[in-house]
Amino acid sequence: MGVAYSVGEVDHLYTFFSKWSPDLHTKCNKTHKQRRYLIREKNHNGYVVVEKDNKLRSSSPTDKNWEIITVKDSKRRLSLCSFEDSEEDVEETLPVLSDQSLLLDDLHLEKLAAHLPARTQGYPWKLAYSIESHGSSLKTLYRNMAGLDSPVLLVIRDMHQKVFGAFCSSPFRISRGCYGTGETFLFCFNPDFQLYKWSGENSYFVSGNLESLQIGGGGGCFGLWLDADLYHGSSFSCPTFHNAPLSTHKDFLVQQLEVWTVQN
Template identity: 70%
Template sequence: MGVAYSVGEVDHLYTFFVEWSPDIYNKGNKKRCKSCYLKRKKDPNSHHVTDKDMTAGNKCLSKPVSDSKTLKNWEIITVKESKRRLSFCSSVESEAEENEYEERDEDFPVLSDQSQLLNEYQLQKLAAHMPARTQGYPWNLVYSTSIHGSSLKTLYRNMAGLDSPVLLVIKDMHKQVFGAFSSDPFRVSKYCYGTGETFLFSFNPDFQQYRWSGENSYFVSGNWESLQIGGGGGGFALWLDADLYHGASFSCPTFHNAPLSTHEDFIVQDVEVWTVQN
């Protein structure tokens, strides 16, 4: 940023620089006589150039070229120009901040209700890692233990007739938040269902995502007694009982995941299920 000087100060500085470097600042102008500077010296309110200043100026000019280049970086501008540049810099910074805010806003999902389990950081992380076909669509809350009570049957009933992916969010008694994105809504079925879009996630406290490994297709299965996600290795990646009270999480071949909770067997505090649809 440049340095602003008044008109009077610019005149004094110009006089000083002419004496320093007459070959640079006096090009195309008539050479000033010594009496010009002596007249200025008589004025007590004016800046004057002394023999010491001239000696110092000559010393500066005799320094290496690198120092001369440094001197060339200085620029004398008017107060008006200084204000114009400051105004321009402020407008550029404001525009950059606005663009950054808009980018963050684009990644943030629109929710039909306020989530009791996910904060803004967690919502933004999940939205950014969900399949492309879900991007830009609002999230609708289809089940919550705080609203509908703790019942797997109610969870299934609230998703009857639904044909869109769902996001299961769990908070256990150790305040850990984790869950799963399912390409299909949860239902009772004799066989496993779902696609490779299904994934697991946890915030412990950093975001971790576990995608399909391709080793098997045991994505989701459900009956009236429990809901299971992932399997094939003697344990489920995520398991919930009929009362949505007891849960378990183990490593399994479907996702090659670590246990989602800090405890393989955990007590559920709250559950939310969101659907992402047009």
């Protein structure tokens, strides 16, 4: 449960920071990005977000029952359920990639992080498949997904240098019908970031066979479609996400493709 404090109580918090964590209380110039910390009561789950210029305090500023931790540490200490209640107050940290990505930079990660489910936060992302490492084969992609039980992030760069893809709540697999949940979404950077969440109109999230992989559908159109060689693709507006085509060309050729999965 979060804790609220009045503006008039700033001086006590200043004393608290200076006395118990002088190493965290440092001056910074205006060009330096603010670092955020949390004040946590050791026996409770309440947190207070503190920035350099904010004026907040604990009710007992010299009480050693309180400690200061970073936002990153708080995500690892809280259960995913309890963290959902406070995520509006806590600045998102960038997902940690365990391998080097040819497609994702910090800007991409920052935009995506704000929309990833709470259950993925605080865990590193592992590269499960890439054309660079594994060749261009949908069969290989399915094989690399076998045995996984975690969400996946599909990222594509086409021959026109457009980056787009999908977050899927389940690993890709061959299926008789559609699978997945409303956590699934489409996205693109063309160049501005666009996100297309589940519309609720149908549940055609993901389906796959040996010939193709489809994400989103309805009315004979797929939000994102890839062929067996992961070379030809297409993207049309579909009822599942009410998305615009993800690429500047509805039919495109894949230059690079990566699939990331949560490593928990």
